[in-house]
Every structure is written in C-alpha cells, then in structure tokens.
Amino acid sequence: MKFRSLIFANLFRKKVxxxxxxxxxAIALVLFTFLAVVNSxxxxxxxxxxxxxxVIVNRIGLIQTMPISYDDQVRAIPGVKFVTHDHWFGGxxxxxxxxxxxxxxDVENHRKVYPEFIVPDDQWNTFVKDQQGAIAGAxxxxxxxxxxxxxxxxxxxxxxxxxxxxxxxxxxxxTAKADGDQGQFWLQWKNFDENVPAVVKSTAGWYILKLxxxxxxxxxxxxxxxxxxxxxxxxxxxTESAFAAGFAKQFGNIEFLIxxxxxxxxxxxxxxTGNTMAISVRERTGELAVLKAIGVTDGTILFLVLAESTVIxxxxxxxxxxxxxxxIPVISAAVTGLLPPLLLSKxxxxxxxxxxVFVGVVSGLLPGIxxxxxxxxxxxxxx
Amino acid sequence: MIRVDxxxxxxSLIQVRGLTKTYRRGGEEIQVLQRLNLDVDKGDFVGFMxxxxxxxxxxxxxxxxxxxxxxxxxxxxxxxxxHMSGSKLTQWRARHVGFIFQMYNLIPVLTxxxxxxxxxxxxxxxxxxxxxxxxxxxxxxxxxxxxxHYPRQLSGGQEQRVTIARAIVSDPTFLLCDEPTGDxxxxxxxxxxxxxxxxxxxxxxxxxxxxxxxxxxxxxxxxLHLDKGVLVEAxxxxxxxxxxxxx
Numbered sequence: 001m002k003f004r005s006l007i008f009a010n011l012f013r014k015k016v017x018x019x020x021x022x023x024x025x026a027i028a029l030v031l032f033t034f035l036a037v038v039n040s041x042x043x044x045x046x047x048x049x050x051x052x053x054x055v056i057v058n059r060i061g062l063i064q065t066m067p068i069s070y071d072d073q074v075r076a077i078p079g080v081k082f083v084t085h086d087h088w089f090g091g092x093x094x095x096x097x098x099x100x101x102x103x104x105x106d107v108e109n110h111r112k113v114y115p116e117f118i119v120p121d122d123q124w125n126t127f128v129k130d131q132q133g134a135i136a137g138a139x140x141x142x143x144x145x146x147x148x149x150x151x152x153x154x155x156x157x158x159x160x161x162x163x164x165x166x167x168x169x170x171x172x173x174x175t176a177k178a179d180g181d182q183g184q185f186w187l188q189w190k191n192f193d194e195n196v197p198a199v200v201k202s203t204a205g206w207y208i209l210k211l212x213x214x215x216x217x218x219x220x221x222x223x224x225x226x227x228x229x230x231x232x233x234x235x236x237x238x239t240e241s242a243f244a245a246g247f248a249k250q251f252g253n254i255e256f257l258i259x260x261x262x263x264x265x266x267x268x269x270x271x272x273t274g275n276t277m278a279i280s281v282r283e284r285t286g287e288l289a290v291l292k293a294i295g296v297t298d299g300t301i302l303f304l305v306l307a308e309s310t311v312i313x314x315x316x317x318x319x320x321x322x323x324x325x326x327x328i329p330v331i332s333a334a335v336t337g338l339l340p341p342l343l344l345s346k347x348x349x350x351x352x353x354x355x356x357v358f359v360g361v362v363s364g365l366l367p368g369i370x371x372x373x374x375x376x377x378x379x380x381x382x383x
Numbered sequence: 384m385i386r387v388d389x390x391x392x393x394x395s396l397i398q399v400r401g402l403t404k405t406y407r408r409g410g411e412e413i414q415v416l417q418r419l420n421l422d423v424d425k426g427d428f429v430g431f432m433x434x435x436x437x438x439x440x441x442x443x444x445x446x447x448x449x450x451x452x453x454x455x456x457x458x459x460x461x462x463x464x465x466h467m468s469g470s471k472l473t474q475w476r477a478r479h480v481g482f483i484f485q486m487y488n489l490i491p492v493l494t495x496x497x498x499x500x501x502x503x504x505x506x507x508x509x510x511x512x513x514x515x516x517x518x519x520x521x522x523x524x525x526x527x528x529x530x531x532h533y534p535r536q537l538s539g540g541q542e543q544r545v546t547i548a549r550a551i552v553s554d555p556t557f558l559l560c561d562e563p564t565g566d567x568x569x570x571x572x573x574x575x576x577x578x579x580x581x582x583x584x585x586x587x588x589x590x591x592x593x594x595x596x597x598x599x600x601x602x603x604x605x606x607l608h609l610d611k612g613v614l615v616e617a618x619x620x621x622x623x624x625x626x627x628x629x630x
Contacts, residue, residue, distance in 0.1 A: 002504040009492035290488040293449060294502050294549070295477020297470060376449045380484070 003300070007307045010284070018312065021276045025269060025316025025356070026323060032265045033324040033352050034331070037342045039258045052214045053113065054221055055243040056207040059234040063088075065203035066233045071106075074209060077223050079216035084109035085204035089187060091154035091165065093144070100140045102154065102185040104192040104205070113210045116176050123148060123171025131191045134167035137182035139341065141172045148172060152185075159196040179343050208240070266359065273316075273363035277309045281367040288371050289379030298372040305371050309364025310357055317356025321349055384424050385605040387614045391422030396589055397446065397557065398422055402455035404441050415441045417612035418455065423557075428583045428590045430603030437609045439593040440561060446591060447480045447559045448472045460556050477505045481550030485562035487542040489534040495521065495545045496530040502553040520548040523586070524578060540571030547578060557589035558582070564599050576602050 001007075011018060056074065058064035068085070075083045087104035107128050111117070119127070119135055127133040136146055146152065150169045155162060167187055175182055193201055211220060221237035228235045238246075281288070288301060325344055332342035384395075391398060399421035406413045415438040423429055431439045444450040446457060448464050456465045464475060489498045499520055503513045521527050524544040534542050543563060550558055560579065564572035576599055582588040583604075592603060600606045608615045 005497055006490070006493065006501075009490075009497075013492050286486075286488060287490050290482075290484070290490075291501070292473070293447070293476065293482050295473055295505050296501075297473050377444050380449075380488075 026320035029320025087205040127170035305368035310360035313360025389420030395422040430600035433609035
C-alpha cells in the first residue's frame with residue numbers, strides 16, 4: 001500500500017493521545033468481551049440443549065416435586081424413548097463458597113438421556129453398584145483436587161435436620177465438547193430416597209425425556225400436561241432449551257442487561273475513536289488540503305482517515321482481547337460456583353476483532369466524509 | 384508571448400477567456416475577476432502583482448483547478464478545465480499542475496524524500512522509479528543530502544526547495560507559485576527565485592507566480608497587475624492603458 005508511511009506517520013503524530021485512545025478502546029473492549037462471555041455462559045445451557053429432549057416440572061415451580069410414579073406413566077406415551085429424573089440436592093462441601101450443583105440422578109436411565117456426559121464404563125459400573133457412590137464433573141474434581149476413591153462429605157439441611165452425607169467418588173465425567181458443563185456432582189436416587197424425610201420420599205424434582213423424534217415434542221408435551229391436569233401435581237412440559245432459558249432468567253434478564261451495557265460500551269467506543277479522529281482531521285486541515293491540491297482524490301482522503309481510525313481500533317482491539325484472554329480465566333476461577341464457567345472461545349475472539357474493526361470504520365466515517373467534502377480553497381486560506 | 388487582450392494565436396499553453404469570478408458575501412455580490420483574458424505560452428514566466436484582495440490568489444486557484452469560475456473558460460494544453468467534474472479536475476491537477484505555496488505546506492511527519500514522493504504515489508510508477516524521480520527532483524533543488532530530514536530540521540529556504548521539488552517531481556505542465564518567497568528572508572528569497580528562473584530557463588517550465596514583492600516580480604518575463612478584477616501589463620500600466628478596455 002503506497003500510503004502506508006503516511007498513515008502510520010499520522011497515527012504516531014500525537015503519541016500520548018494515541019496511547020490514551022488505544023487504552024480506552026482496549027479497556028472498553030475488555031468490558032464488552034467480558035459481558036459477551038457472561039452472556040454466553042448463561043446461554044450455554046440453551047445452546048447445548050438437545051432438540052429431542054423435554055423437561056417436565058411441577059406447574060407450581062421448580063422447587064415443587066412430583067411423584068416418582070409419573071415415570072412409568074410418561075414412559076408409556078407414544079413417542080417417548082427414554083425417561084429419567086433428577087432431584088436438587090443442594091448440599092455444602094466444607095463451606096458455602098464451595099458451591100457446585102449436586103443432582104440426585106436415576107442411574108438406570110441417566111446415560112441414555114444424556115449421552116454427552118462421558119463416564120468410563122468401569123467407573124460407571126462401580127457407581128451403579130455403590131449406593132453411596134458419586135460421580136463428579138472433571139472441573140469440580142480438579143477444583144477440589146478430588147480423585148476416584150476419595151470420600152466426599154457434603155452437609156445438607158434441605159431434607160430434615162442438618163446432617164453430613166458421605167459419598168465415595170466412583171468416577172469422573174467429561175463432556176464431548178470442551179465448553180460443556182463439567183461442574184456437576186451426581187449421587188444415586190436410591191440412596192437419597194432412603195435417607196430423606198417421608199414427605200420427600202418417592203418424588204422427583206423434574207423429569208427429562210428423550211423423544212423418538214423432535215417432531216413429536218409439541219404433541220408429547222401437550223399429552224403429558226393434559227394427563228396430569230387437575231391432579232395434585234400438575235405439570236409443565238417444555239423443551240430443554242426453553243427450560244434452560246427459563247432457568248437462566250431466574251438470575252435476571254441477563255441478555256437485556258448485557259445488551260444495554262454493551263450498547264453503552266459500543267457508543268462510548270464510537271465517541272472516543274470518533275472524537276480522536278475528528279480532532280486529528282481538524283488539526284490537519286491544511287495538510288489534507290495540500291494533498292487534495294496535488295491530486296489526491298476524495299476517495300483516497302476518505303480511505304486515509306478510515307485506515308487511521310481502523311488501525312487505532314485494531315490496536316485497541318488486539319490489546320483489549322489480549323487483556324480479556326488473560327483476565328477472564330482469572331475472573332472465572334474467582335467466581336466459580338457463583339457463575340457458570342466463563343470461557344473465551346476463539347469464535348468470541350474473532351468476533352471481538354471484527355467488532356473492533358467495525359467500530360474503527362464507523363467512527364472514522366464522519367471525520368472522513370468531512371475531510372472528503374472540504375473545499376481546498378477554503379482550507380488553504382486557513383493555513 | 385504573454386497577452387491579456389484576448390487576441391492570442393489560439394496556440395498558447397494557457398488560454399483564459401472572459402474569466403469572471405463572483406462571490407456572495409452577506410447578500411452582497413462581489414466581483415473579484417471581471418471578464419479577464421490571458422494567454423501564456425510554454426516556457427513563459429509570469430508574475431502577478433496587485434494589492435491585497437485584488438484577486439491574485441483567486442486567479443491562481445482558478446488556473447490551478449482548485450476553484451471554478453462564475454463565467455468564462457480556461458484551456459490548458461488543449462483541455463478546457465472549466466467544465467470538468469470534481470474528480471476529473473483532481474486527476475487533471477495531479478497531471479498538469481505543480482503548486483508552490485507561501486507557507487511551504489509540507490507534511491511535517493514525512494521526510495523531505497517522502498514529501499516529494501507524494502505526487503508520485505498517485506501514479507503507476509514502481510517504487511524504484513519513484514525513488515529515481517524523487518532523487519532527481521531533490522538534486523535539481525540541491526537537497527539530495529537532506530532527503531531524510533523532516534521539515535522541522537530544515538530552514539525556511541530549504542523547506543521551500545522541498546516544496547519546489549514536490550511541485551516538479553511529476554513533471555507538470557506548469558507551476559503555480561503563491562507568494563513563494565513571502566515567508567523568507569532576502570537571501571533565501573533570492574536563492575528560491577534563482578531556482579525558479581533555472582527551472583524556466585534550463586528545464587522549460589512554465590511558471591505563474593503571485594507576489595507582493597516588486598523585486599521578486601521583476602524577475603519574471605512579464606509582470607501583470609491585477610486591480611479591481613482586471614489584468615494590466617506593467618509596461619502599459621504606466622501609460623494608463625488597461626486590458627479589457629476598463630480604465
């Protein structure tokens with residue numbers, strides 16, 4: 001590119017201003033990337049939800065249970081391939097801050113419904129035979145330094161007086177995808193059912209069913225809810241993605257919040273870079289007039305301004321993404337248990353870069369167009 | 384041969400016919416140039432003088448295709464520029480006009496070499512060819528040894544030499560100089576004028592120059608006075624004869 005030396009020479013003309021602009025851009029982009037990562041973390045459950053899975057919850061709310069007898073009744077509905085059920089355990093390992101989700105699972109059907117959770121067969125078979133057994137996700141096991149064979153004490157006060165439940169860690173599961181949820185802790189429903197008060201016995205927190213075909217989803221959901229209508233335990237059946245979205249919304253309207261803050265960040269970036277370019281162009285009115293006088297076309301003038309703003313945005317963007325890449329794993333580790341794992345994917349990095357370039361181009365447009373439209377005679381008169 | 388009576392042979396390099404420029408300022412119409420005629424041949428060196436506000440710079444801007452006249456025509460080397468579109472005019476300027484400004488107007492963040500190279504970036508010349516042209520231009524102005532200096536590292540006279548090198552590097556049809564010595568001391572001004580004379584004498588350049596300085600103007604082949612929008616040859620001014628019939 002013939003004008004490269006002019007673009008870079010102009011760029012480094014005011015080094016302090018350039019540094020401050022790039023710094024502002026980088027910090028804003030770190031914030032923007034962090035928000036995008038949080039949003040992605042909350043919607044990850046929705047993204048990975050199986051299209052052929054339905055979730056049945058008590059119509060009153062998620063914390064209300066349903067009879068275990070629903071299992072067979074649901075299984076009998078045409079189009080239902082497998083049924084399994086979960087229960088929220090809600091215990092505390094050592095102290096409150098060590099939060100991780102603990103599910104009481106149905107060992108017979110869990111793997112059939114959730115093939116994406118991978119447990120080595122020998123570990124699974126040990127778990128099935130061991131009523132006090134447990135399986136932990138790789139992330140949680142790593143977090144607490146657990147290994148297979150460890151004894152895990154978990155204090156629980158949700159079901160009767162506070163007591164410590166002891167579990168044998170029989171296995172560790174992974175997920176097929178790297179960004180899958182590897183933070184859960186599973187224990188056996190049989191063990192749970194024997195040790196909870198009568199009021200909780202023979203109940204399930206929610207049911208998950210796998211369908212023969214996603215096309216059956218609406219029909220099966222309607223059939224289930226109609227079947228249990230007007231009973232003591234009315235149901236609400238929805239697709240797994242709708243369930244995950246509803247679950248995420250319990251934390252507030254994350255998407256709206258992130259969109260709002262993201263928009264503010266976006267416009268701040270536009271203003272910061274646009275302002276820098278506007279000042280820079282105003283300072284160089286005479287020089288731009290000379291360039292036009294010697295035959296530089298309006299299009300090239302616009303290109304020079306846009307190239308400059310884009311390079312600023314690109315530098316700021318790269319710095320911001322680098323900072324985000326370093327900071328997000330640290331933040332993720334610090335908020336483990338409070339938020340889902342925060343992962344900065346390559347796609348997000350690429351999108352961040354595209355976003356930076358977009359902001360660069362847009363912020364340079366107005367000053368660029370004004371430079372392009374500048375009348376040489378008037379501009380030279382001001383020199 | 385320079386004429387201001389509109390009776391040129393039609394073969395002149397620059398032909399100006401009935402050139403009028405009118406500005407509107409606060410509802411009032413100001414006629415800066417009035418039906419002005421001018422013929423300049425290749426290799427001529429014309430000096431324009433006149434009081435402030437007489438329209439010297441306006442005339443230069445019109446001749447350089449930086450502004451458009453209200454009426455009349457300007458033909459340069461057979462091209463009538465007065466009806467060219469903005470983009471065509473830009474391309475025409477790049478090919479035909481070399482500008483030399485009073486305040487030099489160099490790009491401060493570029494070296495002398497890079498400043499001189501600027502007009503060549505608009506051509507299809509290779510990097511090696513551009514270098515050759517730039518070195519030749521800097522050699523003509525005697526600044527080969529300063530090619531890597533930034534404008535702030537040069538004296539006023541040297542800066543103006545770089546401007547001249549930039550103006551001649553693409554071998555334009557003619558040079559327009561707006562007060563080329565206006566910001567220089569007498570010695571530097573003399574050197575710059577000697578350089579411009581050399582460009583005319585040895586390189587066959589056509590130069591149109593605006594100046595306030597009678598000493599500088601005297602070095603041109605012909606000095607034209609611009610007053611109240613009309614051009615008068617210096618020699619005829621003394622006799623009270625004004626071109627265009629306006630006394």
